[in-house]
Amino acid sequence: MSIRAHESSPQPTPPVSPDPAPALCDYEGSAYRVEFWTGERAFEDQAERLALRTLLPPSGARLVEIGAGFGRLADLYAGYTQVILVEPALSMLHQAQERLGHDARFIFVRSSVYDLPLQDQTLDTVVMVRVLHHLVDVPRALTELRRIVRPGGAFVLEFANKRNLKSMLRFALRRQTWSPFAREPYEFVPLNFDFHPTWVSQQMQRAGFAVQRAVAVSHFRAGFFKRHWSAARLAALDGLLQRYASALKLAPSIFVQAQVPPTTTPVAASGLFRCPACHGIDLVAAVDSLTCPACGQAWPQRDGIYDFIQ
Ligand SMILES: C[S@@+](CC[C@H](N)C(=O)[O-])C[C@H]1O[C@@H](n2cnc3c(N)ncnc32)[C@H](O)[C@@H]1O
Numbered sequence: 001m002s003i004r005a006h007e008s009s010p011q012p013t014p015p016v017s018p019d020p021a022p023a024l025c026d027y028e029g030s031a032y033r034v035e036f037w038t039g040e041r042a043f044e045d046q047a048e049r050l051a052l053r054t055l056l057p058p059s060g061a062r063l064v065e066i067g068a069g070f071g072r073l074a075d076l077y078a079g080y081t082q083v084i085l086v087e088p089a090l091s092m093l094h095q096a097q098e099r100l101g102h103d104a105r106f107i108f109v110r111s112s113v114y115d116l117p118l119q120d121q122t123l124d125t126v127v128m129v130r131v132l133h134h135l136v137d138v139p140r141a142l143t144e145l146r147r148i149v150r151p152g153g154a155f156v157l158e159f160a161n162k163r164n165l166k167s168m169l170r171f172a173l174r175r176q177t178w179s180p181f182a183r184e185p186y187e188f189v190p191l192n193f194d195f196h197p198t199w200v201s202q203q204m205q206r207a208g209f210a211v212q213r214a215v216a217v218s219h220f221r222a223g224f225f226k227r228h229w230s231a232a233r234l235a236a237l238d239g240l241l242q243r244y245a246s247a248l249k250l251a252p253s254i255f256v257q258a259q260v261p262p263t264t265t266p267v268a269a270s271g272l273f274r275c276p277a278c279h280g281i282d283l284v285a286a287v288d289s290l291t292c293p294a295c296g297q298a299w300p301q302r303d304g305i306y307d308f309i310q
Contacts, residue, residue, distance in 0.1 A: 021114045025134035025191040027089040033070045043226060044218050045072070046235035048129065048158070048253070051217045051242055052076050055156050055257040060124035062272075066113050066145070067131030071096035074106070080125070081105065084272075088112045093305050101304060107272075110307040113141045115276040117299070117308040119269040121150040129158040129255075132200075133193050138185070142207035152262035155209055158255045161216070162186050162194035165250040197249050200256065209258035215242045216251035275299070276308050 037045065052073065059079030068074070068085035069092050077083045084107045085100075087093050093108050100106045111117050113128070114137065126145055135141050149155055163180045170176035178186050185193040201211050219241045220226070220234045229237075241251070273290060274281045280294025290306065291298045300307045 021112055022136040022140070023191060024088055024112055027069070027092055029091050030089070032092070033072075033095060037072065040226060042231035043234045043238075044221060044253075046231055047218050047220075047238040047242075048255075049073070049076065050235060050239045051158075051215045051255040052127070052129075052156065054215060054242070055213065055255055056127065057125055057154050062123050063125040063127065064118065064123050064148070066116075066126065066128040067134075068092075068096060069130075071099050071106075073127070073129060074100050082107065084109055084118070084123075086111050086113070086116065088309060090305070090307075094303075097304060108305045110305055110309050111276065112309065113144060115308075116144050116148055117273050117276045117306070118148045119272060119274045119281055120147050120267050121153075121264075122269045122272055123148050123153060124150060125154045125156070127156045129156075132157065132195065133160040134191050135193070136191065138195075138200075138203050139207065142203055142209070146207045146209060146260060149260040151260055151264035151266055153260050155204075155258045155260070156255060157200075157204070157258065158217075158253060159200050160194045161249060161252055161254045162196055163249060164252040165219075166222075166252070167194075197254055200254070204256065204258055208260065208264075210261050211256060211258045213257045214246060214249065215255045215257075216246040216249050217242060217253040217255055219245075219251045221252055273306070277310075 053076065056076065062082045063077050063080040064084040064086055065073065066086045068087045071085055074083065074085065083105050085096050086109045088110060090110060093110055097108055109117065126149055132138065145155060167176060167180040171180050183196045183199045185195050187193050197214065204211050217238065219238050225234055270281050273283050275283060275292035275295060275297060277297050278292060278295035280292045283290040283292055288302065289298045289300050
């Protein structure tokens with residue numbers, strides 16, 4: 001994986017954070033779909049789908065998936081009237097479009113999680129899978145995600161668990177120097193982090209989410225198991241552990257279900273998009289762009305993709 005550092009409101013709200021966006025783990029042009037998901041990761045894919053089927057509200061008006069990649073999980077959103085796939089890598093969005101573009105329910109948006117071009121409280125459900133481990137500034141991302149969920153809406157988040165069984169055993173046998181019990185994130189290669197479940201839960205609560213349930217996923221992510229049993233059988237066993245052993249949090253992947261408290265003060269949204277630069281709303285649509293009347297910035301729309309990265 002290449003890593004390169006790298007509707008009208010006269011009174012736009014000030015930016016969430018004046019800081020420049022943190023470095024992004026760049027998937028532009030990567031062969032992620034073919035190299036990562038073809039063949040030997042069928043077990044992980046099936047196990048993750050089981051967890052999502054358990055945790056996702058099955059239907060609603062609007063769902064957004066952040067860092068949706070090539071739209072691997074999009075078939076799970078069949079119960080939603082509108083599905084927004086947000087992803088910073090254009091090449092990934094093109095692949096998602098090839099898979100899903102025939103379905104008018106899907107909206108393709110190029111953006112990072114840090115400055116979402118979506119109005120406050122416009123989503124029933126937000127999903128983010130296999131993305132948190134690329135984020136340097138988790139509090140900023142969670143604050144932004146909390147902003148777009150309506151009161152009573154759901155957030156399903158997957159993260160890489162540093163306190164999994166394998167890393168605890170390796171640490172006990174002195175084959176690993178870093179402690180899986182330390183709360184802070186562990187960056188094992190640049191822009192790739194493992195997280196402690198308690199730390200993630202605290203960050204979600206600080207951002208204003210009420211954490212409801214956590215499911216441990218992918219207990220059999222090892223060559224030994226995959227060589228001896230089929231992906232379907234391992235996923236079925238994983239499903240049992242997801243149900244009965246999640247409290248132990250021994251698996252390398254954790255899915256958390258959270259809610260924005262229904263008592264949160266509702267705000268009126270005038271549409272879906274807002275300007276990520278100045279936060280103006282009521283963007284004016286032309287054939288090939290959305291223009292912000294507050295700051296004048298024109299955001300291109302090319303080949304069915306709304307591009308909010310300057
Ligand atoms: C490992 S892939 C996961 C893709 C998809 N969620 C899945 O599970 O198949 C990580 C994705 O996160 C995206 N990503 C990385 N940094 C991001 C950021 N700051 N905001 C939104 N997405 C990001 C990448 O472009 C990439 O598509």
